[in-house]
Structure formats: C-alpha cells, structure tokens
Amino acid sequence: xxxxxLLLGAAALLLVLAAFGYNRLVRLRNEADTGWANIDVQLxxxxxxxxxxxxxxxxxxxHERAVFEEVTRARAALQQASSPGPAGAANDVLTEALGRLxxxxxxxxxxxxxxxxxRLQEDLTDTEDKxxxxxxxxxxxxxxxxxxxxxxxxxxxxxxxxxxxxxxxxAAGDTAAPEVSFTRAT
Amino acid sequence: VTLQQQIRRNRLRSSxxVLGFVFLLLVLAGLVGLVLDVSLGVAALVFAAIYAVFAIVRARGLIxxxxxxxxxxxxxxxxxxxxLENVSIGAGLPVTPELRIxxxxxxxxxxxxxxxxxxxxxxxxxxxxxxxxxxxxxxxxHEVAHIRNRDTYLMTMATVFAGVIALLADIGFxxxxxGGRNRRAGALAAVLALVGFVPHRTPxxxxxxxxxxxxxxSLTPALPRS
Numbered sequence: 001x002x003x004x005x006l007l008l009g010a011a012a013l014l015l016v017l018a019a020f021g022y023n024r025l026v027r028l029r030n031e032a033d034t035g036w037a038n039i040d041v042q043l044x045x046x047x048x049x050x051x052x053x054x055x056x057x058x059x060x061x062x063h064e065r066a067v068f069e070e071v072t073r074a075r076a077a078l079q080q081a082s083s084p085g086p087a088g089a090a091n092d093v094l095t096e097a098l099g100r101l102x103x104x105x106x107x108x109x110x111x112x113x114x115x116x117x118x119r120l121q122e123d124l125t126d127t128e129d130k131x132x133x134x135x136x137x138x139x140x141x142x143x144x145x146x147x148x149x150x151x152x153x154x155x156x157x158x159x160x161x162x163x164x165x166x167x168x169x170x171a172a173g174d175t176a177a178p179e180v181s182f183t184r185a186t
Numbered sequence: 187v188t189l190q191q192q193i194r195r196n197r198l199r200s201s202x203x204v205l206g207f208v209f210l211l212l213v214l215a216g217l218v219g220l221v222l223d224v225s226l227g228v229a230a231l232v233f234a235a236i237y238a239v240f241a242i243v244r245a246r247g248l249i250x251x252x253x254x255x256x257x258x259x260x261x262x263x264x265x266x267x268x269x270l271e272n273v274s275i276g277a278g279l280p281v282t283p284e285l286r287i288x289x290x291x292x293x294x295x296x297x298x299x300x301x302x303x304x305x306x307x308x309x310x311x312x313x314x315x316x317x318x319x320x321x322x323x324x325x326x327x328h329e330v331a332h333i334r335n336r337d338t339y340l341m342t343m344a345t346v347f348a349g350v351i352a353l354l355a356d357i358g359f360x361x362x363x364x365g366g367r368n369r370r371a372g373a374l375a376a377v378l379a380l381v382g383f384v385p386h387r388t389p390x391x392x393x394x395x396x397x398x399x400x401x402x403x404s405l406t407p408a409l410p411r412s
C-alpha cells in the first residue's frame with residue numbers, strides 16, 4: 001500500500017515538473033518571437049528610408065543607374081526575406097549596396113551639405129544601430145531557447161511538441177576583423 | 187551565479203520585502219490592538235494601507251518632484267533619446283522609458299517607476315556635459331537594466347513600506363508619550379520605536395546594494411529573463 005502512494009506521489013511530482021518545464025519552453029519561444037519582431041520592425045524602417053535616399057542622390061547623379069538599381073534590388077530582396085537567416089544575408093547585401101551609393105554621393109558636396117540628405121543619413125545610421133541592438137537581444141533569446149530544447153530531457157520531446165530550433169540573425173560585421181589604424185586621427 | 191539567477195533572486199527578494207512589510211504591519215497593528223484598543227489597531231492598519239497605496243501610486247511623480255526632473259520636449263535631445271531607445275531595444279524592454287532631464291551640474295542618472303511600461307530615466311545636465319556618447323550609452327544601459335530587473339520596483343516598495351512603518355511608529359510613540367501612562371503602553375512604545383527605527387535603516391541599504399549588484403552585472407550583454 002505504501003509503495004502505491006509513493007508511486008502516485010512521484011507521478012504527481014513528475015507531472016508538475018513537466019508542466020513547469022513546458023511553460024518555460026513556451027515562454028522562451030515567445031521571447032524569441034518577440035525579439036524577432038523587434039528586428040523586423042527596424043528592417044522594415046530601414047527599407048522604408050531607402051527610396052527617399054535614392055531619390056536624393058538621383059537628383060545629383062542621375063547617370064549612376066547601376067548603383068540605384070543595385071540598391072533597389074537589395075531593398076526588394078530584404079523585404080521579401082521573412083526568416084532570420086535570409087533576412088540577415090539580404091540585410092548585408094543592402095549594406096554593401098548602400099556603401100556604393102554613399103560613395104557616389106561623396107562626389108557631390110552640395111548633396112552632402114543638403115539638409116534632407118543629412119537627415120536621411122542620420123536616420124539610416126540610427127536604424128542600423130537599432131538593428132544591432134535588436135539583434136543582440138534576439139540572438140540571446142534564441143541561444144536560451146535552443147539550449148533549452150537541446151538539453152535533456154526536452155531534447156527527447158521538443159520536436160513532437162512542436163518546438164524547433166530558431167535561426168540566429170547574424171551580420172557580416174560579426175566575423176570581420178576590426179580595422180586597426182596606427183595613424184592618428186586629427 | 188549567472189545573471190539570470192541574479193534577476194530571479196532579485197524578484198524573489200522583492201516579494202519577500204513586500205510580504206515581510208505587510209506581515210510587520212499586521213504584527214504592529216495587532217500589538218496596538220492588543221495593548222491599547224482594538225479599534226485603534228484597525229484604524230492604524232487602514233491608515234497605513236491608504237498611505238501605502240497613495241505613496242506607491244504617486245511614487246513616480248514624487249521622485250520626479252524631489253529631483254526636479256523635467257520631461258523633454260518632443261523634438262529636443264534627439265541623439266540622447268535615440269541612445270535610450272537603442273539600449274532599451276537591446277534590453278528587450280517592451281517600450282522605451284521616458285527621458286527626463288535634471289538641471290544639475292553633478293553628473294548623475296537614475297531610473298524610477300513600478301513597471302517597465304511606466305518608467306522613466308532621469309539624467310542630469312552635468313552628466314550630459316561630462317560624458318562622451320559611448321559612456322553615456324553605458325550609463326543609460328545601466329539605468330535601463332535597473333528597470334528591466336525590477337530594481338526600481340523593489341526600491342519603491344521598500345522605501346514606501348519603511349516610510350509607512352516609521353510614520354506609524356512615530357505617531358504611536360508620540361500618542362503614548364503624551365497620552366495614557368502605564369507600563370504596558372510604555373513597553374509598546376519601546377517596541378514601536380525600535381521597529382520603526384530598524385526598517386528605516388537596514389533593509390533600504392541592503393536592497394540598494396543587492397539590486398545595484400544585479401544591475402551593474404547586466405550592463406551591456408542584454409539577456410532575456412528566464
């Protein structure tokens with residue numbers, strides 16, 4: 001009779017632990033989803049800024065058609081990417097294209113001095129800062145979620161329960177070595 | 187001890203502080219009721235409850251009033267506001283806390299508010315003058331970490347409850363000093379004075395130390411709660 005009670009007690013304890021563990025997984029998954037939504041908002045904002053920027057530069061350098069097309073294509077690719085992996089890659093392509101656009105803009109001091117252009121440039125830099133802040137948060141939530149579902153005991157049941165590993169959102173800047181310059185800036 | 191555990195401990199500590207003070211309040215009111223008069227005990231409890239609720243609801247504004255922190259107009263201080271937005275996103279806060287400025291030459295910053303959605307960060311003009319952007323970002327990240335870890339919540343609760351009990355003890359002490367004189371009342375006065383004195387000093391300091399430890403640990407690598 002005693003061992004029946006012990007068994008029932010152990011089963012009840014296990015059930016309670018399972019419930020807590022499951023809720024934890026759900027919470028971690030929701031945190032990661034929220035983290036991704038934060039990045040998505042900023043990526044969208046970045047894409048929204050680009051048409052104005054292209055128009056501003058086109059006003060001075062209408063003949064640089066190849067660069068404009070490249071930026072427009074990269075923007076469209078970013079808007080189509082819906083999951084973290086492809087979105088990260090598309091975002092990097094856009095960053096490169098924008099680099100070329102700004103290189104073109106450098107040849108026109110009037111453009112560089114215009115209020116509109118400066119404002120757009122500032123907004124773009126701000127959005128990029130926000131993307132990297134959101135990325136830091138998102139990647140840490142993903143790390144916690146993935147660790148949880150790859151650990152015993154959840155690794156055995158996570159997939160049947162519908163928990164899948166999430167992708168990190170990585171940027172090209174992560175792997176590039178920092179530039180070191182020994183010439184003193186003045 | 188990881189950051190996650192530290193945050194969890196901090197939240198547990200908040201609950202202990204709140205429950206502990208409620209318990210202390212009940213004991214005090216019970217003592218008053220036993221020794222002096224039941225209705226007096228009930229009155230003290232009701233008064234304390236009203237005072238505490240009022241102080242908690244008004245805490246945000248009170249801190250703002252004491253520090254003379256002014257809300258920033260919409261178009262002003264955009265770079266600073268952007269820094270605050272960025273560190274809030276990095277910390278995973280649902281909204282960016284409001285930014286308030288204190289006209290003061292000493293470099294300082296603080297966070298206040300009960301919930302992340304209704305909190306604000308105060309920064310002195312002295313700090314803005316003294317610090318370059320990157321250092322300012324670190325300070326803002328520290329204050330935002332206080333909000334995310336609910337340190338501001340813990341501190342508000344601790345301060346309000348300590349204030350309530352000190353006030354009650356003070357009232358009780360004076361009532362007894364000038365009112366009825368017997369031995370039981372004298373003993374109660376001593377207890378009240380002691381109890382009023384103790385929470386006023388120790389827990390506030392221990393909270394400050396404990397919570398500051400957590401916040402300074404969670405400076406930049408913004409980790410989610412788990």
